[in-house]
Amino acid sequence: xxxxxxxxxxxxxxxxxxxxxxxxxxxxxxxxxxxxxxxxxxxxxxxxxxxxxxxxxxxxxxxxxxxxxxxxxxxxxxxxxxxxxxxxxxxxxxxxx
Numbered sequence: 415x416x417x418x419x420x421x422x423x424x425x426x427x428x429x430x431x432x433x434x435x436x437x438x439x440x441x442x443x444x445x446x447x448x449x450x451x452x453x454x455x456x457x458x459x460x461x462x463x464x465x466x467x468x469x470x471x472x473x474x475x476x477x478x479x480x481x482x483x484x485x486x487x488x489x490x491x492x493x494x495x496x497x498x499x500x501x502x503x504x505x506x507x508x509x510x511x
Contacts, residue, residue, distance in 0.1 A: 448492055448505045456500040463492075476503075483510075 451459050459479060466479035477496040482489055490510035497503045 444507050444510045445505075448494075448507055451494060451502045451505060454502050456496050456502065459494055459496075459502060466494075 451462075456477075456479075463481055467482045468478075468480040470478045470480065472478070475498050479494040479496060481492040481494075484490070488509050490507065492507045492510065493505065494502050495504035
C-alpha cells in the first residue's frame with residue numbers, strides 16, 4: 415500500500431512540474447508578444463489591438479490602456495503604459511495563456 419501511494423505521489427509531483435513548465439513557456443511567449451509594442455506609438459497599439467476595454471491615468475500623467483479577454487473562465491489582462499509623448503513605455507500581462 416505504501417508503494418502505491420509513493421508511486422502516486424511521484425506522478426503528482428512530476429505532473430505539477432510539467433504544468434508549471436508549460437505555463438512558464440506560455441508566459442514567456444506572451445511577454446515577448448506584447449513587448450514588441452515597447453517604444454511604439456499609441457496609434458500602433460490601437461491599430462493592432464483595437465480600442466482598449468479600459469483607460470486609466472496616474473498622477474504623473476501616464477495613461478494606461480487595459481485590454482481584457484476571458485478564456486476558460488480566466489481573465490487575461492494586458493496593460494500598456496503610455497507616457498505624455500504617446501509612446502508605450504511599459505507592458506505587463508496577467509492570466510494570459
